[in-house]
Amino acid sequence: MSVVVAVSVGLMIGVAAHPVAPVDVAWNKGSGTAQMRKGLPNPPGWYQAAVGPRSTEKVLYLTFDDGPSPHTPRLLRILAKHDVHATFFVTGGAATSNPWLVRTIHRQGHAIGNHTWNHPRLTQFSTERVRSELVRTRKAVGPAMAQCMRPPYGMVNERVARTSIAAGFQPVLWTAHIEDWAPHSLAWTAKRLRSDTRPGAVILMHDTHSQTVDAVQRMLPQWVKQGYRFAPVPVCD
Numbered sequence: 001m002s003v004v005v006a007v008s009v010g011l012m013i014g015v016a017a018h019p020v021a022p023v024d025v026a027w028n029k030g031s032g033t034a035q036m037r038k039g040l041p042n043p044p045g046w047y048q049a050a051v052g053p054r055s056t057e058k059v060l061y062l063t064f065d066d067g068p069s070p071h072t073p074r075l076l077r078i079l080a081k082h083d084v085h086a087t088f089f090v091t092g093g094a095a096t097s098n099p100w101l102v103r104t105i106h107r108q109g110h111a112i113g114n115h116t117w118n119h120p121r122l123t124q125f126s127t128e129r130v131r132s133e134l135v136r137t138r139k140a141v142g143p144a145m146a147q148c149m150r151p152p153y154g155m156v157n158e159r160v161a162r163t164s165i166a167a168g169f170q171p172v173l174w175t176a177h178i179e180d181w182a183p184h185s186l187a188w189t190a191k192r193l194r195s196d197t198r199p200g201a202v203i204l205m206h207d208t209h210s211q212t213v214d215a216v217q218r219m220l221p222q223w224v225k226q227g228y229r230f231a232p233v234p235v236c237d
């Protein structure tokens, strides 16, 4: 059973220059770690809202969560070498600790999305706390912040999504998650990336792990050879 949540620009509060386009989010009940493990985050409508219609175009949306971290500068050098633009979902806490990295990410043409201040399970928060996590993070990042957010752990329900959209941030989930928070080998991580590669994939990684940076370094030439191009998630761009 699903419902459709239509949130229009008219509902938005406190977003000035570039209002988020109206979106329809077809909603399934709940979300969370079970879906995350299966790589099937809800709601199914998020992809259309964040990326657009499914297509067979060979484009990959690389996304890096939880940073910036001490591993981010090396990742940025690798991405720049291949002229790749990605999306970084930063936390307010990490952004405040690494303001120069936030500036560098932005200057190199990547999109910066909102990953909350403190990485909580938003579904357990009041509407006001959800909103303040997002607004506080936007204040820390400043105008470089795009109008998209990724809910920590993929935990999003209809209320969290509506609150996020009203605060100016479209939820962005993923089609592939390489589970790089665990200490896997480079070979394992690269293999996961290889098997998750398909046209239009939104790939969740973390720029807080050196093996992730190694795996991206290994995979980029292979992806390029296969004819893939790279872009920030469209709604974040």
Ligand SMILES: [Zn+2]
Pocket (backbone or CB within 6 Å): 065, 066, 115, 119, 152, 153
């Ligand atoms: Zn995260």
